[in-house]
Amino acid sequence: MTEVLVAGGTVVTVDDESTIYEDGAVLVADDEIQDVGPTAELESKYDADETVDATGQVVIPGLINLHVHSGFIRGLAEDMPVWEWLVEHVDPTHRALRREDARAAYELCYAEMAKAGITCTLDMYRYMEEAAEVVDDYGLRAVLSPYVADRDGFEYFPSVQDNVDLVERHHDTADGRVKVWFGLEHIEYCTEAAYRRVADLAAEYGVGIHTHGEESPKKAQELTDRYGMRPIEVFEDWGILGPKTVVAHCVWLTNREIEALAETDTSVAHCPTSNEKLASGVAPVPKLLNHGVPVGLGTDGIKENNRLDVIQEMKNAALLQKVHRLDARAIPGEQALRMATMGGARALGLDDEIGSIEAGKQADLVLLDFQQPHLSPHFGAENVVPNLVHAAMPSDVETVFVAGDRVVDDGDFLHGDQDAIIENYDEKAKALVERRDDEEWA
Ligand SMILES: [Zn+2]
Structure with missing residues (x-):
């Protein structure tokens, strides 16, 4: 010893x-x-x-980043509302993405996060076998939840079966530092059948589920009109909520939705900087905390933040509530730090292992x-x-x-050559953007 x-x-x-x-x-x-x-x-x-x-x-x-997408296009898709930006920039970039690009993104994003004191990450991206290797090589800790999608037009995303394969191959590897959960992009990308199947599979494998809740008020209303109930109630109906589920954003919630999250012990990944930048709104964090909903902090991806920095998220989580509620007492420093550490650990079901110095x-x-x-x-x-x-x-x-x-x-x-990581990433990013802009996507 x-x-x-x-x-x-x-x-x-x-x-x-x-x-x-x-x-x-x-x-x-x-x-x-x-x-x-x-x-x-x-x-x-x-x-x-x-x-x-x-x-x-x-x-x-160690700080816990409860919602991130490793990736590219930092500073390349700016000043746009979320759904416009998704359709015009993010989806086309996904179409052009190759395995070696994803690898380069993992190397860069995990090095960036390590240097910012982030020791554990809940990442949603693609080709996540590469992430499992990079996290292992770099000596970090991560919960991997691929961007599963099954609606028409999103065939380039991983399938539920791909996610099962990833769980079977990589869950609980790297001396327990790599976990694999089920990931579901968003209701607009995944069918009810995919959500229901994942709920069953997650229970069968004893792993968690990560997906996106609503960021924009417009989308929350659209979904409410479509399903006849609020988005979190749709998740409840589909069997997705539970103590091993982390829903990102959850900016627009009714009292009934907050109760559903609390009753099922579902966790929320609050991403204040992303919510500010995409003009999404202000999540009801104090209310969630008062109801006992576990809340952790996420940076979201470099395309919507643009820095993988949980220290910044602590500050923004505090400032956003203070100014929104005109209440300087909202989210004291201690509460922000707790969300960035124990909050994230509890959301990941790892609060016996990480999140505090004990x-x-x-x-x-x-x-x-x-x-x-x-x-x-x-x-x-x-x-x-x-x-x-x-x-x-x-x-x-x-x-x-x-x-x-x-x-x-x-x-x-220490576990990688920073200059080489940046050089490779830059090269891959330029080729990816060029390929994306050149190709005629049917
Ligand atoms: Zn996200």
Whole structure:
């Protein structure tokens, strides 16, 4: 057993009591957290093989990105409402996408996320066998849920059977760091039959389901007119809701829909930056939390954000509610941090393993350098969380551990050559866009 003592930092545990150790330490034994507490106490108790000096740093649990699409077209489909943008840009890009492009996207997006302190991701994209390999190689943690679609015209998306194959081959691989769920793009892409079949299959395989709820008020109304009930009630009717289901966005909800989510213990992936950028609206997050609905934070893809940065999502989740409700007390920093860690972990059914710094959990830790002008002054427990949520940036991330393994050190991504990843991605992106624009799609 190898023991590493991370010592001398401000440890923000996000445990049930929101404990913060101002001169704190975490003892990592192989892939697990063995102990957490004051540095002096842990130093006297253990004789670790290695000590990581975290003086001037803040130690937090690995951030969880509860909704992302690895991909391309960052900055290339801007200033458009969601359904226009989907039809004009996203779907044609999907048609032109090849396996090697998807691989390049995974390499870039996972490196970007690792460097931003994101240790676990719920990703919805295509050719996800490639994602399983990249996540394993990079030493990260992810739940993979392919973009399944079965309506006419979307034959280039994976099928339900493709998703079954992915579950059988890759669920619970990479020492448990890779999980596979069922993914369903959206009601406009998937039939009722696909939703119902996935509900059965998810139960059979004991895995979860990820899909999109409504972002735009127009689409929510259209679906309500079509089905004679609200979108979340449609999901309820089709058997999709449950404790292992994560629905992204859920911006437009009636009280009845919120109750349906709460009664079934369904989770919501809140994506504030995406909702702002696509002018979708403001999700009723405080109401969801008051009803006990697990809420985590998602960046959504680089096409709708444009940064895979959960620190930014914490800030935007807070600001969006404050300004929308004209209530400066809405979503305090502590609540934003909890959504980005324990909220995501609970949504993924991994709250016994990740989401907080507690003995027995996996050693997914992020160390941020707080010796920076924009993170000063240092009042310890008094202002560390607000500064983390409202002032910190991905570039402050110094070291990242996933399952006790260092994946970022000194701000550098360790498990891949960053320059080569960017070069390959750029090349693939240019060829993809060219192919998309050249081809006549029937
Ligand atoms: Zn999405």
